[in-house]
Amino acid sequence: MSTRWLDSYARQHDYLRISITDRCDLRCVYCMAEDMTFVPRAQILSFEEIERIARIFVSNGVRKIRLTGGEPLIRPDIISLCKKLKAIAGLEELVITTNGTHLAKLAAPLYAAGVQRINISLDTLKPERFAQITRVGKLEKTLEGIEAARHVGFSRLKLNTVVMRGYNHDEVLEITQFALARGLDISFIEEMPLGDVGRDRGLGFFSSDEIQALLANNYTLIQSTASTGGPSRYLQTAEFPNSRIGFISPHSHNFCSTCNRLRLTAEGRLLLCLGNEHSLDLRALVRSTLDDQAISQHIARALINKPQQHQFTTDGEVQVVRFMNATGG
Ligand code: SAM
Ligand code: SF4
Secondary structure, eight states: OOSOSBOTTOOBOOEEEEEOOSOOSOOOTTTOOSSOOOOOGGGSOOHHHHHHHHHHHHHTTOOEEEEESSOGGGSTTHHHHHHHHHTSTTOOEEEEEEOSTTHHHHHHHHHHTTOOEEEEEOOOSOHHHHHHHHSSOOHHHHHHHHHHHHTTTOSEEEEEEEEOTTTTGGGHHHHHHHHHHTTOEEEEEEOOOBSOOSSOGGGGOOOHHHHHHHHHTTSOEEEOOOOOSSSOEEEEESSOTTOEEEEEOTTTSOOGGGOOEEEEOTTSEEESOTTSOOEEEHHHHHTSSOOHHHHHHHHHHHHTTOOSOOOOOSSSOOOBSSOHHHHTO
């Protein structure tokens, strides 16, 4: 692997997350405010620009790309983008994070286009709660999407569940059972303080340790050696050995020392850290006369400024003004 994508803390970056749109058909209470202004379409990277940037990253050692958003599956013709990215020599993994509302129709074409794994967000199994947490969504659409994906052949499917006290913390066991019974992985996520979403996030904090304690009362938990190269720490259960239970715990178990990822926003800002604003305007570079090598050099220099870690706290303060839909998690 190339060693060019190193930051000042000797972290190697082999994983790029690309937000292909900041728009979404849902308005999850932890992700967005009720009223959102989205980036004008002309400012969004074109598929050709995304493909070029992806090639530059892969030629410098990136091996995994995740498409995210906003909701990536609402961008028209996403299948053609997946095919283009999949064709990049050297890319080992193309994966997607979605809310699942369009998966019923897109699961098969995504698989055929070469997408290997999908993460699907699911925070509740109760229809009225789903409508409350997503502000506008219908649970059955996401459940239909999960079913469709299960029958297509993806190597692994994972549920992502943001756990918030007072919203869904009492459903941890039920959602876990839903995942395990279907051979799905599941990751529980501590809510991160990105953007003013109009509620006090501090009141909703529910730690990964509390979740683990709940699970320990119901399953025989085993430490898993599995790693997807990300911030998740994994457990397995003796009862359902095919599934992994992950914890993404920005508050209770800082994972910054092993950070291997960079994020590209829909308007082409290369964000060096989810919890800080240090970034590089890649759209300006790809719309200039610079060649790929010159752009690579700009990225390598920017990486030197990657902060050591985020400074998230659970006191309910907004710490980063940007909302999560801008960067895709
Ligand atoms: N729309 C897709 C979805 O919901 O899966 C992809 C984009 S969404 C921003 C990516 C992931 O970020 C989702 O799993 C979502 O639950 C998570 N997320 C959004 N806002 C968050 C926050 N403030 N803290 C922690 N996770 C968050
Ligand atoms: Fe949309 Fe995903 Fe954000 Fe929910 S978490 S509002 S589905 S982008």
